[in-house]
Every structure is written in C-alpha cells, then in structure tokens.
Amino acid sequence: MKKPLLMIPGPCTVNEEVLAEMSRPLAPHYGEEWVREYNETRNALKPLLGTKEEIYLTVGSGHAGVEVAVNGLAGAGEKLLVVDNGFFGARIAWIARNYGIETVFVKEEWGRPVDPAAVEMVLKRERDIKAVAVVHGETSTGVLNPVKEISEVTQKYGVPLFVDAICSIGATEFFMDEWGVDVCVTASQKGLSAPPGLAIIAVSEKAWQVIADKKSSPVGWYLNLKVWREFEEKQRDFQPYGITMAVNNVRALKVSLNQIYQEGLEQRYNRHREISRRLREGLASMGLEPLAAGNPLPLVTAVKCPPGVKSGEIVSFLKEKHEIYISGGLGAYKESTFRVGHMGPGANQEAVECFLGALEEFLNRSM
Numbered sequence: 001m002k003k004p005l006l007m008i009p010g011p012c013t014v015n016e017e018v019l020a021e022m023s024r025p026l027a028p029h030y031g032e033e034w035v036r037e038y039n040e041t042r043n044a045l046k047p048l049l050g051t052k053e054e055i056y057l058t059v060g061s062g063h064a065g066v067e068v069a070v071n072g073l074a075g076a077g078e079k080l081l082v083v084d085n086g087f088f089g090a091r092i093a094w095i096a097r098n099y100g101i102e103t104v105f106v107k108e109e110w111g112r113p114v115d116p117a118a119v120e121m122v123l124k125r126e127r128d129i130k131a132v133a134v135v136h137g138e139t140s141t142g143v144l145n146p147v148k149e150i151s152e153v154t155q156k157y158g159v160p161l162f163v164d165a166i167c168s169i170g171a172t173e174f175f176m177d178e179w180g181v182d183v184c185v186t187a188s189q190k191g192l193s194a195p196p197g198l199a200i201i202a203v204s205e206k207a208w209q210v211i212a213d214k215k216s217s218p219v220g221w222y223l224n225l226k227v228w229r230e231f232e233e234k235q236r237d238f239q240p241y242g243i244t245m246a247v248n249n250v251r252a253l254k255v256s257l258n259q260i261y262q263e264g265l266e267q268r269y270n271r272h273r274e275i276s277r278r279l280r281e282g283l284a285s286m287g288l289e290p291l292a293a294g295n296p297l298p299l300v301t302a303v304k305c306p307p308g309v310k311s312g313e314i315v316s317f318l319k320e321k322h323e324i325y326i327s328g329g330l331g332a333y334k335e336s337t338f339r340v341g342h343m344g345p346g347a348n349q350e351a352v353e354c355f356l357g358a359l360e361e362f363l364n365r366s367m
C-alpha cells in the first residue's frame with residue numbers, strides 16, 4: 001500500500017493524471033480556446049449534480065459556495081431555516097448570521113438524519129421563511145440527510161431549498177432537478193476527487209427569480225450570484241466571470257471527471273457504498289460503532305472511540321506508526337469520535353484493510 005495514506009474526510013487521494021495537470025504551464029484564463037475547455041468542464045459536472053442548469057465555478061473552497069448561496073437566497077433581517085444535525089449545518093447558520101440573516105433551526109441529534117416532518121412543522125408555523133438550507137452529506141457525523149423528502153416539503157410551501165452537497169456529489173447520487181433543489185453547492189476536493197480550490201454552484205430558475213426579485217440581497221461582489229450572472233451574460237464567449245479563474249484547478253477537475261465517467265456513475269456509487277459497508281463491518285468486528293444511526297454517508301465514517309480512549313490518540317498512532325491520516329471528531333464529539341474518509345481513489349478495499357489492520361493494532365496495544 002502506497003504511503004502516506006490520506007484517509008481524512010477530504011481532500012482525498014488524487015490520481016497521478018489529475019495531479020499532473022496542476023504542474024502544467026499556466027495559460028490565459030480567458031479567450032475562446034479556454035472558454036471552450038472551461039465549458040466542457042462545467043458541462044461534465046451536470047450529470048453528477050443531476051441538473052441541466054448552468055454550473056458556476058469560483059476560486060475558493062466549499063465555504064465560498066455556501067456563502068454565495070446564503071447571500072443569494074436571504075438578506076439582512078430575513079429568515080433562513082437551517083437544518084442542523086451536525087457541524088456543517090451549524091456552519092451555514094454562522095455564515096448566515098454574519099450577513100445579518102435571522103436563523104431558525106430544525107435540530108436533530110448528531111448522528112441521526114433529519115426528519116422532513118420536522119421541517120414541515122416549522123414551515124407551517126413560520127410563514128416568512130425565505131429559504132431552507134440543509135447539508136446532504138454531514139461530514140461531521142457520517143450521515144446522509146434525506147434531501148429528496150425535504151425538498152418535497154419545501155416545494156409544498158413554495159420555499160427555495162439550498163443544499164450543501166460538498167461531501168456527497170461525485171460519490172453518491174444527487175438529482176438536483178428531479179428532487180427540486182434550488183441551489184446546490186459542491187467543491188472539487190471530495191467526491192469529485194480533484195485538488196481543493198474550486199467551489200461549484202448550480203442555481204434553479206426559481207432561485208434566480210427569487211434573487212432577481214430581492215431588493216436587499218445579494219450583497220458584496222465576489223460572492224454575489226447577480227454579479228456572476230451578469231458576467232456570464234456579457235462575457236459568455238470570452239471570460240464568463242469577473243475573476244482570474246484557477247486554470248490548472250479546472251483542468252485537474254476535468255481530468256478527474258473524465259476518470260469518473262470512465263468508471264461509470266453507477267459503478268462508482270456502488271463502489272463507495274460497498275467500501276463504506278466493508279469498513280463498518282470491520283469496525284463492528286472490533287466492537288466499534290459508527291456515530292451514524294442510519295443513512296450512512298458512503299464517503300466518510302465517524303466512529304465512536306472505545307471507552308477511555310481519546311480520538312487524538314488513535315489519530316496520532318495511525319499517523320506515527322502507519323502513515324495513515326485520519327481525523328478526530330468535530331464539535332462536542334471532537335475527542336469521543338474519529339473520522340475516516342473513503343472517497344474517490346481512496347475508496348478501495350486495500351486502503352480499508354490497511355486502516356482496519358492498523359486500528360486493530362492500536363486497540364490491542366491499548367487494551
């Protein structure tokens with residue numbers, strides 16, 4: 001097994017051909033030739049997001065995408081309903097508050113998927129909610145939230161739905177148009193298996209209408225969907241954005257997308273499910289339990305530490321003795337859980353067995 005082994009909850013191991021794109025000579029980030037290549041990459045993302053809408057990219061990590069979505073859908077003094085059953089749900093609310101947006105919550109215990117009926121209860125009670133935000137794959141707990149069912153509820157109440165799919169797209173099914181999601185955000189470095197650096201956003205016609213009708217929002221320039229659309233419309237064939245695009249990152253992403261299609265989406269999604277199943281099986285044989293009580297996210301598993309063991313001890317042991325990088329928990333579960341990423345090229349049997357073997361060695365030493 002090639003070491004070090006990157007099994008953190010993203011970024012994931014990136015294939016050599018993808019990585020090679022990062023060291024190619026720089027090229028202009030504008031011009032017909034480049035725009036053709038850029039558009040090919042954007043179009044190649046569409047089946048993975050399950051959309052026919054235009055895809056927008058920006059230079060930034062996933063948070064840039066979350067910020068652009070929140071800034072687009074609600075404004076200062078308006079209400080955003082945030083589904084919060086993990087660290088990244090809470091993060092959306094923090095971002096929203098910094099824009100002066102009022103946050104209302106549907107909370108669920110960490111490790112449990114959110115019940116769409118709980119979302120409906122709040123939408124029924126509070127008629128002035130401007131948008132609903134939910135994380136699809138909660139990286140902090142390893143839970144996949146039921147976006148399709150939540151979207152049925154938000155559509156019933158005519159409220160736009162924003163989904164943070166940063167840790168799911170590329171390695172598990174996502175059908176933005178079919179499910180009725182209005183703004184979908186992902187990033188280059190997890191399920192899409194390219195280096196970090198690009199935020200990826202798709203916006204439904206309904207959401208564009210909401211944005212167009214607003215007086216107060218979006219604010220700012222860099223993370224402002226109205227500005228993005230203006231550039232797209234005015235400079236479509238030359239430079240469909242106002243910034244210096246990260247050309248090498250886009251090229252690396254394109255190579256990764258080609259590899260994803262070579263494998264086939266169904267096969268890729270099944271591989272991730274199978275690897276996460278095998279990992280949970282291996283953990284169970286050592287008496288360890290995942291934090292996720294249902295709907296496991298096939299890219300990341302959060303595991304409860306054995307009694308008396310802190311996650312940092314496991315993380316350090318694997319790194320020092322085996323050159324395997326995993327990570328500790330987040331929030332209240334920082335020390336009591338550890339998290340293992342198994343996504344992209346890293347979602348393979350050999351890596352999982354190697355990790356399980358090293359973990360077993362740790363448990364045998366410390367018991």
Ligand SMILES: Cc1ncc(COP(=O)(O)O)c(C=O)c1O
Binds near residue numbers: 061165166187
């Ligand atoms: C579900 C989720 N949302 C948001 C983020 C933030 O993304 P980034 O670190 O790329 O800004 C992450 C990253 O771990 C994530 O997993």
